[in-house]
Amino acid sequence: MLRIENLCVKIGDKEILTDINLHIEKGETHVLFGPNGAGKSTLINTILGNPKYEVANGSIYFNGKDITDMPMHERAKLGIGISYQSPPAISGVKLKNLLKIISKRDWEDVEKMVKHLNFEKFMDREVNVGFSGGEVKRSEILQIYSQNPDFIMFDEPDSGVDVENVELIGNTINKLLDKELKICERNKSGLIITHMGHILDFMEVDKAHVLCDGVISCSGNPREILNNLINHGYKRCIACYQKKKH
Numbered sequence: 001m002l003r004i005e006n007l008c009v010k011i012g013d014k015e016i017l018t019d020i021n022l023h024i025e026k027g028e029t030h031v032l033f034g035p036n037g038a039g040k041s042t043l044i045n046t047i048l049g050n051p052k053y054e055v056a057n058g059s060i061y062f063n064g065k066d067i068t069d070m071p072m073h074e075r076a077k078l079g080i081g082i083s084y085q086s087p088p089a090i091s092g093v094k095l096k097n098l099l100k101i102i103s104k105r106d107w108e109d110v111e112k113m114v115k116h117l118n119f120e121k122f123m124d125r126e127v128n129v130g131f132s133g134g135e136v137k138r139s140e141i142l143q144i145y146s147q148n149p150d151f152i153m154f155d156e157p158d159s160g161v162d163v164e165n166v167e168l169i170g171n172t173i174n175k176l177l178d179k180e181l182k183i184c185e186r187n188k189s190g191l192i193i194t195h196m197g198h199i200l201d202f203m204e205v206d207k208a209h210v211l212c213d214g215v216i217s218c219s220g221n222p223r224e225i226l227n228n229l230i231n232h233g234y235k236r237c238i239a240c241y242q243k244k245k246h
């Protein structure tokens with residue numbers, strides 16, 4: 001579904017991502033770990049086509065199509081979506097009305113999801129205005145469910161969220177990514193960015209990557225990598241990346 005080859009990304013004169021290779025098949029969900037400033041947001045913004053990020057080298061393919069130079073709105077039309085870490089508040093627009101505009105699903109299904117996320121009382125409120133951290137995450141999940149893209153990036157869906165809501169968000173992401181189906185029957189793929197991996201207690205992912213200083217320093221079994229991070233922090237990953245670099 002998504003293939004990234006030898007991607008180098010700059011902001012101004014500064015190279016932020018170096019030689020990124022990433023392949024996420026249809027039906028797969030990958031997780032991206034990395035310390036602060038590693039380049040995780042840069043990677044997802046580049047996949048989205050945010051013009052602030054310049055692709056200095058390499059290519060991005062989506063369902064076989066080269067989207068490296070494609071504008072953001074066309075990528076969205078192809079089925080690339082994001083659930084943001086800190087989306088803006090939209091004064092004057094009720095959540096219910098926004099959902100009616102962006103939704104590609106039957107309204108009945110959206111209402112079922114509203115109920116599942118215990119979000120009924122937020123439908124008549126202005127989007128994200130005065131929402132707590134956990135409420136913003138649920139609002140984002142609801143919006144991405146309504147838009148129904150095929151490839152979904154979740155930027156830190158578990159940060160600032162209490163245990164009950166991490167479980168609810170994890171279960172909902174599982175639903176969004178067709179996790180109840182066999183991998184060959186799924187139509188969705190995902191990329192999840194997380195610092196500490198709490199969300200992984202409630203969902204299955206297929207592969208993990210660690211990004212250090214703009215380089216993917218290792219990829220492999222998510223649980224193994226997460227246990228390593230819990231026990232040793234990013235120190236070992238940075239040492240590993242420095243060994244590879246020299």
Ligand SMILES: Nc1ncnc2c1ncn2[C@@H]1O[C@H](COP(=O)(O)OP(=O)(O)OP(=O)(O)O)[C@@H](O)[C@H]1O
Pocket residue numbers: 011012014016034035036037038039040041042043
């Ligand atoms: N406009 C900019 N000019 C120069 N450097 C920038 C600019 N925007 C981002 N950077 C740098 O790019 C690097 C990667 O930032 P990015 O936000 O992608 O990291 P991240 O892994 O998402 O971090 P975090 O986990 O803290 O959110 C950082 O060193 C950051 O300072």
